[in-house]
Amino acid sequence: MGALTGRTALVTGGSRGIGRAIAERLAADGATVAVHYGRSAAAADEVVEGIRAKGGTAFTVHAELGAEGDVATLWESFDRQVLEHATSTGLDILVNNAGVTPRGEIDETTAEAFEEAVAVNMRAPFFLTQQALKRLRDGGRIVNVSSGATRIALTDIIAYAMTKGAIDAFSLTLAKALGPRGITVNSVAPGIIDTDINASWLRGNEAAERSAAELSALGRVGRPEDVADVVAFLASDDARWVTGQVLDATGGSQL
Numbered sequence: 001m002g003a004l005t006g007r008t009a010l011v012t013g014g015s016r017g018i019g020r021a022i023a024e025r026l027a028a029d030g031a032t033v034a035v036h037y038g039r040s041a042a043a044a045d046e047v048v049e050g051i052r053a054k055g056g057t058a059f060t061v062h063a064e065l066g067a068e069g070d071v072a073t074l075w076e077s078f079d080r081q082v083l084e085h086a087t088s089t090g091l092d093i094l095v096n097n098a099g100v101t102p103r104g105e106i107d108e109t110t111a112e113a114f115e116e117a118v119a120v121n122m123r124a125p126f127f128l129t130q131q132a133l134k135r136l137r138d139g140g141r142i143v144n145v146s147s148g149a150t151r152i153a154l155t156d157i158i159a160y161a162m163t164k165g166a167i168d169a170f171s172l173t174l175a176k177a178l179g180p181r182g183i184t185v186n187s188v189a190p191g192i193i194d195t196d197i198n199a200s201w202l203r204g205n206e207a208a209e210r211s212a213a214e215l216s217a218l219g220r221v222g223r224p225e226d227v228a229d230v231v232a233f234l235a236s237d238d239a240r241w242v243t244g245q246v247l248d249a250t251g252g253s254q255l
């Protein structure tokens with residue numbers, strides 16, 4: 001029996017990067033995992049196949065966040081499939097992880113890039129969670145993936161940082177609203193993690209990798225699993241007395 005046996009989790013953006021590691025870790029802990037994806041259907045299938053190969057339970061859920069009807073599409077797909085994989089309907093763990101990172105200083109940020117970041121990073125988690133509340137069982141968990149950029153001023157991702165600041169306010173406020181139901185709500189704030197989001201400037205660029213590693217007190221760039229393990233803690237019974245918090249998972253960046 002794993003720590004999450006009998007629980008059902010939904011991980012948005014579970015097809016790649018940090019979300020993929022979270023989906024794999026929650027499944028390894030025994031949860032039935034709904035692996036949400038937007039464009040990467042093949043990658044999401046691969047995550048599910050990998051989980052099943054290790055004896056876990058998972059299924060894919062598709063919705064392009066930010067598109068018309070995104071939240072309804074996602075929940076319709078979840079509701080349609082959940083009973084094929086879990087013993088009851090409903091949800092225990094919601095991880096709002098999917099996100100985009102528009103790059104640019106304030107004078108370089110277009111309205112389109114800004115609006116996409118708001119739609120995917122802010123609006124989607126809000127309304128997805130709103131619709132999750134009727135499915136989420138008492139004692140459940142909500143984990144929102146934020147960013148170290150809410151603590152460390154990084155001028156070239158200013159619009160992104162704003163959306164993640166909003167997520168932290170969301171976690172704080174929702175934690176109070178859902179406390180009476182025993183549901184905890186927390187943010188996890190990663191630092192620089194080696195995923196596709198950073199591929200264009202990080203991968204294969206030794207100088208960039210070195211300076212990214214030097215940001216962390218621990219002297220390396222983060223891995224998706226570094227964040228997934230923190231999310232798994234928050235999703236577990238061990239974190240029952242932690243709510244409304246931002247857990248820094250930046251490897252001690254810019255201390």
Ligand code: NDP
Pocket residue numbers: 012013014015016017018019036037038039040041063064065066097098099100101120145146147148189190191192193194195196197198
């Ligand atoms: P990746 O680019 O590796 O993966 C992003 C994931 O989000 C994919 O699964 C993607 O799904 C999904 N996604 C993005 N946009 C949409 C959309 N419009 N609709 C549906 N799904 C979407 O990113 P990371 O794993 O690095 O990032 C995950 C989270 O962690 C994000 O919230 C990010 O802001 C945060 N974060 C990341 C850091 C890092 O350094 N990597 C640092 C701090 C925070 P698909 O491909 O199927 O469309």
